[in-house]
Amino acid sequence: CLVFLVKEPHCKGFDEPKQWTVGEWREDQGVALRDEMNKEWLRLVMRRKSFGHQANLSEAAQRMFFMASTDLDHFRRFIFESSFLDTYDVDQETVEKIKEDDVALMLFSFQYLANTLFGAEGMKLRQEKLKEKVEELKQRQGDSLRQVEEEYKQLKAERERLKQEEEEARKKG
Structure with a gap:
């Protein structure tokens, strides 16, 4: 991993007495989690881009895409208050995680969208x-x-x- 140190006047971290390694700073700032989520989002977006003009989504598919990627509360209700769990074979551990954990739900939504919109492996119908x-x-x-x-x-x-x-x-x- 290539890292650059940039000193800018508004950054007060350089005035602090604590010395950080890059790894310590990344952990403190939660960068690994952000990187993981960005990586999964990028995979989803690139999957759509790779379909080119064939990735024209129906209006219903567009609504699903926006709900699952921008409105986690609505997506959670969709999962737990519709026939979703009767339709998809989701293991109990994942079900329990996505009930409360927004990060797990977001990562699950990426998997769901990749599967349902672009045919990626990972989710199975019952x-x-x-x-x-x-x-x-x-x-x-x-x-x-x-x-x-x-x-x-x-x-x-x-x-x-x-x-x-x-x-x-x-x-x-």
Whole structure:
């Protein structure tokens, strides 16, 4: 780690009798935690940037992104007052941590956003929810297929009706 010492008139730390090593000062100032959080945030932002124009998020995804990254109280309520914990398989230790610890919650939000918005590994859907979703998709696909078949039959019948009218008009004319 490369460190530069900069003396500026407004900084009164140089007037203090205590001598600090860089490591001691970083620990005293909580820099390691800030660095960890910034690193995770940067990973999330870079993941979005790496998608380029394909990272256009829907309005709902944008709201989720801003909630999870800027409104921890709302995100915490979302986790604990919605079907979130029924949907995602989150270990009990993490659940307990994110109930009260804002730092843990923020780091969790980065993981959640990376997973849900950009397909990163790390969060797993509960198997029963996954099965429900697959069944729901199959049902919608079946409904769509039946609708398309019905529309095809209607178009085919309309085509036959028009052919008959054309044939009758030709015979008369």
